[in-house]
Amino acid sequence: MTIDKTFDPAAIEARWYPHWEQGGLFRPARDNAEPFTIVIPPPNVTGSLHIGHALDNTLQDVLIRHARLKGKDALWVVGTDHAGIATQMVVERQMALHQQKRTDFTRDEFVEKVWAWKEESGGTITGQLRRLGASCDWANERFTMDAGFSKAVIKVFVELYNQKLLYRDKRLVNWDPGLKTAISDLEVETKEIQGKFWHFSYPLADGSGTISVATTRPETMLADMAVAVNPEDDRYKSLIGKMVKLPITGRLIPIVADEHADPELGSGAVKITPGHDFNDFEVGKRAGIKAGDMLNMLDAEANVIQTADGLIPADLLGLERFEARKRVVALIDEAGLLEKVEDRVIQTPYGDRSGVVIEPWLTDQWYVDAATLAKPAIEAVRSGAIKVVPESWTKTYYNWLDNIQPWCVSRQLWWGHQIPAWYGDDGKCYVAEDEAGAQALAGDSVALTRDSDVLDTWFSSALWPFGTLGWPDAEKPLPAKGGVGEGQSAEKSGGIAQTSTPLPDGPTPPPPPLAGRGSKLARHYPNDVLISGFDILFFWDARMIMQGLHFMKEVPFKTLYLHGLVRAADGSKMSKSKGNTVDPLGLIDRFGADALRFTLTAMESQGRDIKLDEKRVEGYRNFATKLWNAARFAQSNGIGASATLEPPVADLPVNRWIIAETVKTVQALDLAIADLRYDESANIIYQFAWSRFCDWYLELIKPSFASGEGADECRAVAGWVLDQILVMLHPFMPFITEELWHALGDRPNDIIVARWPMADARALDPAAAEEIDWLIRLVNEVRTARTGLNVPPGAKLKAHVRDASALTSARLERQAAAIARLARIELAEGDATGGGAAQIVVDEATFVLPLEGVIDLDAERARLAKGIAAAEKERDALAGRLGNPSFVERAKPEAVAKAREDHAEKSLEAERLAAALARLA
Structure with a gap:
């Protein structure tokens, strides 16, 4: 076919992607070839392609297409995440357009509506990935709520529970009063808000005086349970152990010693509300307060409720938290205990979807013992079984896992994997893969009610590398026992680790493996490389490592590549509020x-x-x-x-x-x-x-x-x-x-399944390479000189050669026609005569190009000298600016970066002009 004069990307893209997909070319049959596997970070089913997706998936596609061209059995596992909160919100918004609420329906009816939405509108991003050219295995697309994957999720929950690595506990969570559910740290957006810092006087119970505390959330004093001071703070050592009588509630609380109290901050004394602050929760535990005894003063919508001791005045009950704040401050002021109020910028957490202020809330949730699961995950990276690229991220990885907290995996939603736990009327909890199993555990006489919560979507996506490959129906046989390096090697080729080395056994062995050595799971687990943004290193990558090691006894992937963020051209972070986002489509x-x-x-x-x-x-x-x-x-x-x-x-x-x-x-x-x-x-x-x-x-x-x-x-x-x-x-x-x-030309196959070129060193020819490289250098030098000296493009110049070796002379003879055509010079006999010539040195030979009559030599020298002076002046001025600490430290980063770029540009310009002037004899 004749190639069109005009290159039209849209027409080409529309033609070839359907051809590849319909022909099954993204996953050609190569059962005997070396496997190469990548799993896509599953985008939310509600999502649309943003520039971060475009980067992440392009990087993956480069690797998968390269592996496919190399003849490997290249599998790019694709699928979407059910995105519990986001999807439920989308469907509820649609229902609201018809004056309907979720609670107008049964849970099953609502879930049916979500599935209907998913089938009709949940594939937007997968279509957009196709536009990008992502060559995923669409024929085997997965979804975190499909039957097979859901089976894996439920099995993991039950196994972790039976191994005492998953349990129910009362702890603080990020509570979203708008959505009325716990959310993960990733779903919390911190904003700087202009707020207040209130200073209160708390009377000592013995009447001997007061102690000053400061807070940004005055309403929480209704649930205060202690005042903390630093044990080394001489001002308060005599008060440790004494009691404070709280204003408004009259509750008696102790003054405790704890290093959380900073003597340099405020008064050095800190009010402790363990049921409504993450730091205070830890202080409370250290002070001996059990989680079950910590006071809660808010309901699920963040309205004031009565605490367990019944001390909150009745006229405060039912107030919305910020209304309660105003009332508490007024009551403290009326009591003469308000010392002062300062304006302060407050780091305030917001729900990224609801847009309301997040409340640390004490509630019963399901937790995974992440600290136990983290130990093998740390060893996996330390041993080299998983190579992290760039390696600099390993320090962050170790720090997080070394200090990891219990992982809250329950969410108060209807859409998601419903937790497989049933509560009996005998007061006990029964965990099983289905209700029949729970009933068998409880006995026929016990009436059961299922837990209404669902699992965090990060819990299910942590199983992605093996849950998408058929686990648990086709389990992979366990590798031989032994630590990393025990009888095996962990060789690496560049950034992609080449190893199938198992890691030491986890705290509790998984169930015995089923047959299935020839399964997709056996062939493609562990994956070769995982590519993700660094921002989900903890939420997804580390959790996949933990779950993969625990259930498969092998790392989920051999290499973890963490890419950066895509920023605006000036380096600022993209955001809708700034209006600097980029639409990849x-x-x-x-x-x-x-x-x-x-x-x-x-x-x-x-x-x-x-x-x-x-x-x-x-x-x-x-x-x-x-x-x-x-x-x-x-x-x-x-x-x-x-x-x-x-x-x-x-x-x-x-x-x-x-x-x-x-x-x-x-x-x-x-x-x-x-x-x-x-x-x-x-x-x-x-x-x-x-x-x-x-x-x-x-x-x-x-x-x-x-x-x-x-x-x-x-x-x-x-x-x-x-x-x-x-x-x-x-x-x-x-x-x-x-x-x-x-x-x-006519091809036996498409390029997507062609053969990668051979890197055959026998084809290297040093002599030919040196000659053509010499020719290119000579032509480039002549062209640079011509441009720098303003020689008219059409002018042909004579060239006299001095000190040429026999090799150079032979090359000049062989390449004379090419030199004349590309450099527009003619080789001349003898030495150059007259004044004014450009001199060019290439290797040992000097090429003299007479310019008399071609350009005005005096005018050219003057032009170059003027240009050099101007460039040097700007260069030196910028250097002075950059050498001023006041500018570098106080100016905006983008202004400093621009000054550095301009300085480099002017330096190069001065050098270029000076070189041109020096060429004139």
């Missing part, structure tokens, strides 16, 4: 999916956030257009698909050079991908395709097509190299490469 509409994918890959540098500039996307769209035009040029000159994977036989130095350059590119690209150096891998193929192939090789072989000399060899080599470029570029730019692959 909008970028795809304008520039094409390939351009966006290549941008994200090229800018992904380990350990750094991405400053996304639309100009970069436009630039890589230009790269795609350059490749498109190169293919059109090739096609118009009879260059087509190569018949072999091996390079053609070549005699011409330029062809031997480009073959060697291709092999070196394959070698470098393989290493960069193995090391997960995304930016480096993109740059390698970009530089080779744009500079080496398009700018130099095609230019160097053009005369062959005109003269016919060596044309057949050039066509064969050019076709082979172009094929290698398309295959190497395919993981990054799948659509344009597939289109050009077929446009250049």
